[in-house]
Amino acid sequence: MVLPHFIYALAEEGSDEYPKWHPMEIHFQGPLADEMDDDPNPFLDYKLQVIFTSPDGNRYNVPGFFNGDGKGGGKGNVWTVRFNPDQEGRWTYLASFRKGKNIAVEINITAGRSAAFDGASGSFTILPTDPGSPGFLKWGRLEYVGGHYLKFVDGPYWIKGGTDTPEDLLSYADFDNTPNAGHRYQAHEEDWQQNDPEWKEGKGKGIIGLLNYLASQHVNSIYFLAQNIGGDGKNVWPFAGNINPEGHPDNDNIHYDVSKLHQWNIVFSHAQRKEIFLHFVLNEAEEMNKRELDEAELGIERKLYYRELIARFGHHNALQWNLSEEYDLFLDLKPERIREFAQYIIDVDPYDHPVTVHNEGRDPDPNWLPFLGDERFSTTxxxxxEGNAKWGERVEKWRRLTEVAGRPLPINLDEFMILGPANQAQVRKEMLWPTYLSGGHLEFIQKGSLGTESLKDVEQMWQWTWYARRFVQENLPFWEMEPDDLAVVNGTNELGGVQVFAKHGEAYAIYLPEADPSGSLTMWRIQGTFLQRWYNPRTGAFEGKPRRFQAGGVVSLGLPPSDHQEDWVTLIQKEIE
Incomplete structure (x- = not known):
């Protein structure tokens, strides 16, 4: 029997019509199993793949998974596939359900032997997306499109302004089978709202409230480890069996916790509705964590781990797979092994979500250069x-490096400086604006990351980040712009100097970490009338009277309306004739 239903809001009873970009589920009744069974192991010795064919003939080969009773229980006969349709019209699907030793990690769809509902098929209709759909459901999948910014298929280019804290986000006391849970997020329970998701009679309000808070502050990305056995926290994993949190060869890494992963998906789904990107980090820096699966090789445990995460969560519109935090620290995984990991994910993920890897922070040059130009990597x-006041310079350097390699990538600064209540203004001046006006992206790590129970301690930084991102998004064709700091002469040298982001002859955004002296903009061979306005990065508002001028030669920027020793942004745009 096949039981299709829509994840976010059930369709009319008996209907087979669902909105575009709204993930759907199809449940199949298969062999009865328990999440702890060994012979056969329902995660490893069965393989569900479903071929979805669009109205124009495109095909998606989507992995499915053992889903217990279909309601979060670990025992049952429900096998599920989650699919995110990208085209309106009539779709068809054909299920492949095979049985065999370790078959789940085989790429070959015909491996093993036919079992149960193998060959089940059906069809459904996808309707246009409601433009009022929440979060990412109205824009669709976030994709690499060949430049320095990812783009939603039916929506805008995207700029990241997120949090790396807490990296053990999923070490949450209300998740099932989470011993030594590091978080309750009680300060965020007040941010939970009526009709928000919960589970087991009121559980989950803290972590759902945390996401609501981040969304209220326009934080649009969250970084988290999917397992940290043998790492810093030793308190996050998706497995159902016996686990030594310190890391051990005898750990049971081939049975998955159906109820916990069901609860994780409730959280991830809510994040997507709140326009929060999911930054999955699949390994931690510590050696024991890297060795936990197959002694750091691409074996059965690691392949199954990747497959289970993709099958259960890959249907979400906006996410990326980060193969490892600090891949080159402690136990250096080496570029060739990282490429091998990336290739397996690409082979399994039907949606081509961006894949990346994180480097240890002293110098990315020797350890990220090997991935430049490699089509397996779609973001950095x-x-x-080290290095005060060099963030913009570094973003600009890495933009150039990716361009020269023939595959321009988004330049993401992740876990790059400790943020706390005392240094928020410094971070705004040295990191935030220089990164954005050099064409980069960022996520902040907070002081005491593992112990963070509330993200409200740095609320001023979230506000300033939103002011900066909103300025870029609402005023600039940023995806067409290039950094060009030398376009301003005789400006301030404080904190790395003037930052210029330009589409020459059309738009210029100029950040001054100290507004006096402001300098002059070189506009040789440029004609037309331009409008100059001053933007206060501390208040998120334009201030003072706009100024019109004729381009040509060297144009003095003048001074902002007040607080000349503070940081300011000036926006210069060509007026449409």
Whole structure:
């Protein structure tokens, strides 16, 4: 029997019509199993793949998974596939259900022997997306499109302004089978709202409230480890069996916790509705964590781990797979092994979500350069330790490096400086604006990351980040712009100097970490009337009277309306004739 239903809001009873970009589920009744069974192991010795064919003939080969009783229980006969349709019209599907030793990690769809509902088929209709759909459901999948910004298929280019804290986000006391849980997020329970999701009679309000808070502050990305056995926290894993949190060869890494992963998906689904990107980090820096699966090789345990995460969560519209935090620290995984990991994910993920890897922070040059130009990597994840006032320079350098390699990538600064209540203004001046006006992206890590119970301690930084991102998104064709700091002469040298982001002859955004002296903009061979306005990065508002001028030669920027020793942004745009 086949039991299709829509994940986010049930369709009319008996209907087979669902909105575009709204993930759907199809449940199949198969062999009765328990999540702890060994012979056969329902995760490893059965393989569900479903071929979805669109109205124009495109095919998606989507992995499915053992889903217990279909309601979060670990025993049952329900096998599920989650699918995210990208085209309106009539779709068909054909299920392949095979049985065999370790068959789940085989790429070959015909491996093993036919079992149960193998060959089940059906059809359904996809309707246009309601433009009022919440979060990412109205824009669709976030994709690499050949430049320095990812783009939603039916929506805008995207700029990241997120949090790396807490990295053990999923070490949450209300999740099933989470011993030594590091978080309750009680400060965020007040942010939970009526009709928000919960489970087991009121559980989950803290972590759902945390997502609501981040969304209220326009934080649009969250970084988290999917397992940290043998790492810093030793309190996150998706497995159902016996686990030594310190890391051990005898750990049971081939049975998955159906109820816990069901609860994780409730959280991830809510994040997508709140326009929060899911930054999955699949390994931690510590050696024991890297060795936990197959002694750091691409074996059965690691392949199954990747497959289970993709099958259960890959249907979400906006996410990326980060193969490892600090892949080159402690136990260096080496570029060739990282490429091998990336290739397996690409082979399994039907949606081509961006894949990346994170470096240890002293110098990414030797350890990220090997991935430049490699089509397996669609974004960066760079860490820098040292160097005040060099963030913009580094973003610009890495933009150039990816361009020269023939595959321009988004430049993401992740886990790159400790943020706390005392240094928020410094971070705004040295990191936030220089990164955005150099064409980059960022996520902040907070002081005391593992112990973070509330993200409200740095609320001023979230507000300032939103002011900066909103300025870029609402005023600039940023995806067409290039950094060009030399376009301003005689400006301030404080904190790395003037930052210029330009589409020459059309738009210029100029950040001054100290507004006096502001300098002059070189506009040789440029004609037309331009409008100059001053934007206050501390209040998120334009201030003072706009100024019109004729381009040509060298144009003095003048001074902002007040607080000349503070940081300011000036926006210069060509007026449409």
């Amino acid at each position: 994840s760079l860490q820098f330790y």
